[in-house]
Amino acid sequence: MFHNSAEPVTLQAYLLLASFLFCIGVWGLINSRNAVRVLMSIELMLNAVNINLMAFSSYLDGELIRGQVFTVFVITVAAAEAAVGLAILLSLYRNRVTIDMENFNLLRW
Amino acid sequence: MNIDHSIELICFLTLSIVVIAGSLGVILLTNIVYSAFLLGGVFMAVAGLYLLLNASFVAAAQVLVYVGAVNVLILFAIMLVNKKEELKPLKNLQIRKILSAGVCAGLLALLVRVDLITPWALPGPNAIGEEATVRIGEHLFTDYLLPFELASVLLLMAMIGAIVLARRDVLVADVGTGDSVDQSLIEKAKTPILIDKS
Numbered sequence: 001m002f003h004n005s006a007e008p009v010t011l012q013a014y015l016l017l018a019s020f021l022f023c024i025g026v027w028g029l030i031n032s033r034n035a036v037r038v039l040m041s042i043e044l045m046l047n048a049v050n051i052n053l054m055a056f057s058s059y060l061d062g063e064l065i066r067g068q069v070f071t072v073f074v075i076t077v078a079a080a081e082a083a084v085g086l087a088i089l090l091s092l093y094r095n096r097v098t099i100d101m102e103n104f105n106l107l108r109w
Numbered sequence: 110m111n112i113d114h115s116i117e118l119i120c121f122l123t124l125s126i127v128v129i130a131g132s133l134g135v136i137l138l139t140n141i142v143y144s145a146f147l148l149g150g151v152f153m154a155v156a157g158l159y160l161l162l163n164a165s166f167v168a169a170a171q172v173l174v175y176v177g178a179v180n181v182l183i184l185f186a187i188m189l190v191n192k193k194e195e196l197k198p199l200k201n202l203q204i205r206k207i208l209s210a211g212v213c214a215g216l217l218a219l220l221v222r223v224d225l226i227t228p229w230a231l232p233g234p235n236a237i238g239e240e241a242t243v244r245i246g247e248h249l250f251t252d253y254l255l256p257f258e259l260a261s262v263l264l265l266m267a268m269i270g271a272i273v274l275a276r277r278d279v280l281v282a283d284v285g286t287g288d289s290v291d292q293s294l295i296e297k298a299k300t301p302i303l304i305d306k307s
Contacts (some may be wrong), residue, residue, distance in 0.1 A: 008114035008115065008117045008118040008121075009117060009118060009121045009161070011229055011231060012224055012225060012229075013121065013125075014158070014162075015220075015224040016221060016224055016225075017125050017128065017129070017158075019217060019220035019221055019224060020129055020217065021128060021129070021132055022220070023213045023214075023216055023217040023220070024129070024132045024133060024136060024213075025132070025136075026213050026216065027136060027209060027210060027213045028132075028135065028136030030209040030212075030213075031136070031205070031206055031209055032136065033196055034141055035190075036141055036145075036183060036186055036187055036190070037135075037136065037141060037144060039183065039186075040135055040136075040144060040145070040148050040183060041135075041136060043148065043152075043175070043179060043183075044132050044135065044136075044148075044151065047151070047152070047155050047175075050155070050171075051155060051158060054158070054159055054162050054164055054167065055162065057162075057164075058162040058163060058164070058236055059229070059231065059232075059233055059236075060229065060230055060231070060233040061233060061234070062233050062234045062235055062236030062237060063234045063235070063236075063237060064244070064248075065164075065237065065241055065244050065245065065248075066248070068164050068166070068167050068241060068244075068245055069245055069248045069249065069253055071164075071167050072166075072167060072170060072245065072249075073253075073256060073260060075167075075170055075171065075174050075175070076174075076260045076263070076264065077260070077263065078174075078175075078179065079174050079178055079179060079264070079267075080263055080264055080266075080267035081267075082178075082179045082182055082183070083182065083267050083268065083271040084267050084270050084271050084274070086182055086183070086185075086186040086271075086275075087270070087271035087272075087274035087275040088274055089186060089190065090186065090189060090190065090274070090275045091274050091275060093189075093190045094277070097192075098192075098194060099190050099192075099194075100194065100196055100197070102196075102197065102199065
């Protein structure tokens, strides 16, 4: 499946890579106790989605490449998300003097 | 299999290994600074994958925005909140990790199954290759014009929001009298917003 003569790297290979990356990101998101690492995991998940979009754009939508346009938008929103997320993190750190996720339980039931 | 095919395959395999190993390092290493630099490596490898997919514009945007902006921002955040703190040991932490690993493995199995079983409409239309940048520009100024403009507004909002959230209301002492300049700020400050741990 991965070694046909027409294309050396198939669409499925990119999709598998993106699936692995996304699952690693989800695990890191759940298990990180450092708040900065949670933001890093979110970036990993966004990159997995971007790989998916780019692979589909190249293999299935080669003329219109709408996936690449979507990837540009995702990169834009990710930059905004990182800026606001880190600002929230700094503000939290100033209030609670910790970055342990287990201590951010003000709104917990 | 001729030489360019095998080179493309070798490039893909190398970049995949870098991406997977780097992301595992990002979430598993205990030192957060190592994680941040590994994250930069993962971003670069993903940009390499985009180059492999004939998308030079998006690869450049990935390097500029992710490696140049987001990763540097994360490093700044690490420096600003860099405090060695002993994490309280939690009970059931190991069970939690194993359970979430099981959930993630299930999700991975589901995704892999979908990837491999779905009959994708291959082969699609011929890729336009190096004209992709021109085509992206056409898209951005015709049928994706509204999202493009909204993205600029979103970036402006994020910029102002980040400044407002991260701003530090410093009480500047007056040089002559030694009194603090902004008295009303002290009176309003019921919550300890000005804890200085430095």
